[in-house]
Amino acid sequence: MLWIFLGILFASIALGLPIAFGLGVAAVVLAVLSDIPLSILIEQSVRGVNNFPLLAIPFFILVGEVMSTGGIARRLMELAGALVGFIRGGLGQVAITGSMFFGGISGSAVADTAATGSMMIPSMKQQGYSAPQATAINTVSSVIGIIIPPSIPLILFGIVTETSISRLFIAGIVPGLLIGFGLMVTTFIMASFGGAGQTRKFRLDLLWQAFKAAWLALVLPVIVIGGIIGGVFTATEAAVAALLYSLFISLVFYREIRLRDLWGMLIRTARLTGMVLLLLAFATVIAWFLTINMVPQTLVRQVQAITQEPFLLLLIVAALLLLVGFVMDLTPAMVIMAPMLTPIVTTVGVDAAYFGVLMAFILGIGLLTPPVGTCLYVGCGVGKVSMESLVKAMLPYYAALLVVLVILIAFPGIVTWLPDLTAVRGN
Numbered sequence: 001m002l003w004i005f006l007g008i009l010f011a012s013i014a015l016g017l018p019i020a021f022g023l024g025v026a027a028v029v030l031a032v033l034s035d036i037p038l039s040i041l042i043e044q045s046v047r048g049v050n051n052f053p054l055l056a057i058p059f060f061i062l063v064g065e066v067m068s069t070g071g072i073a074r075r076l077m078e079l080a081g082a083l084v085g086f087i088r089g090g091l092g093q094v095a096i097t098g099s100m101f102f103g104g105i106s107g108s109a110v111a112d113t114a115a116t117g118s119m120m121i122p123s124m125k126q127q128g129y130s131a132p133q134a135t136a137i138n139t140v141s142s143v144i145g146i147i148i149p150p151s152i153p154l155i156l157f158g159i160v161t162e163t164s165i166s167r168l169f170i171a172g173i174v175p176g177l178l179i180g181f182g183l184m185v186t187t188f189i190m191a192s193f194g195g196a197g198q199t200r201k202f203r204l205d206l207l208w209q210a211f212k213a214a215w216l217a218l219v220l221p222v223i224v225i226g227g228i229i230g231g232v233f234t235a236t237e238a239a240v241a242a243l244l245y246s247l248f249i250s251l252v253f254y255r256e257i258r259l260r261d262l263w264g265m266l267i268r269t270a271r272l273t274g275m276v277l278l279l280l281a282f283a284t285v286i287a288w289f290l291t292i293n294m295v296p297q298t299l300v301r302q303v304q305a306i307t308q309e310p311f312l313l314l315l316i317v318a319a320l321l322l323l324v325g326f327v328m329d330l331t332p333a334m335v336i337m338a339p340m341l342t343p344i345v346t347t348v349g350v351d352a353a354y355f356g357v358l359m360a361f362i363l364g365i366g367l368l369t370p371p372v373g374t375c376l377y378v379g380c381g382v383g384k385v386s387m388e389s390l391v392k393a394m395l396p397y398y399a400a401l402l403v404v405l406v407i408l409i410a411f412p413g414i415v416t417w418l419p420d421l422t423a424v425r426g427n
Helices: 002-015 019-033 038-049 052-069 072-084 091-106 109-126 131-146 152-161 165-171 173-194 204-229 235-254 259-292 295-306 310-327 330-346 352-366 374-383 387-410 413-422
Strands: none
Touching: 002 019, 002 259, 019 038, 019 259, 019 330, 038 259, 052 072, 052 152, 052 235, 052 259, 072 091, 072 109, 072 204, 072 235, 091 109, 091 131, 091 173, 109 131, 109 374, 131 152, 131 173, 131 352, 131 374, 131 387, 152 165, 152 259, 152 330, 152 352, 165 173, 165 204, 165 235, 165 352, 165 413, 173 352, 173 387, 173 413, 204 235, 259 330, 295 310, 295 330, 310 330, 310 352, 310 387, 330 352, 352 387, 352 413, 374 387, 387 413
16 A cells, blocks of 8 residues: 555656645556545545644734745845844854844745745855855755744644644744754855955944834744743644734734735745645545555564664664655645654654654655755746856755754754753644
């Protein structure tokens, strides 16, 4: 059953068929071979999307739309410039710090790449960065957006594995900051050798002015993270609160969007949400087929026969996910692989929330690698550079991400200590 599914899936990828439709074809074929009524496929697909925490996805996507067009993202980038622009690497450091701010609200790596890239790349070119260098920094920093909460991939992981989304969000805070720090160190080193990236003198008055302009925007991550940690609301409710607040400050205080602009934002949000839900619906059917055929249980036994050492097991799983990331986008890889791999690692004592953050990070690296790296293609479009030159410029950053990955595997406490401390459990 597993090999039939994988064969159909890879054939669909080779033919250029969207992953969601490939999963649908596989589901129908498996149903026919198993002599299962097709009505059960509809029942299972509806069950997959009939999930309350899924409401967080369209709300967070819409928050990202409001941020990009309502002046919130621009003010956060200006604050990042006043905060870290004096560090060697100049605007490169600003782009990474801005991605940490932006990722802490939008939850989307693609949105981060498009928003911060369009704002930062032209200025970075003027300050001595080559087009590939500037694009590489803005593209690679987008992976922070899927680790620092809110995170759409973590929401999907929580749903398909029945792991607390709130706990996943809290678990992503420290690793997200660590990734950002690793990229900033790499940028510092590259600027030292390459000479690109003019610095600006640190001025407290400019920092204060930038803070005054952006402090309303900074309340957004406080609402999301503080509300979850404080038990005020769940991750799903935090998405609604973040949307209402972002709309309020964009319409009333910043006044950079108007009510008629919301229609276009809603259309774009609906399109992206529909893609995610269709994918999740068919993936739920496939997961059901694999479960009734004991595929996850068989995989657990086979992997346990190889090793039961958590560190070695995680290295094997990480290598597998890196390979998957080369040929499959993050969202389908998450909904397909998470239900199969999570039981394997949890049986040796690995925390499910820790594995969710690790999996999102590894598949996030896949967004930055050819041939299907979504953020890579977005970066090429925004920065107007070729794929070859961009990949070459990103090589030092690939190394930095792999170093951070090894650190997270070797020291899982980096991820788990904060959710254990706050004891966040609800969705």
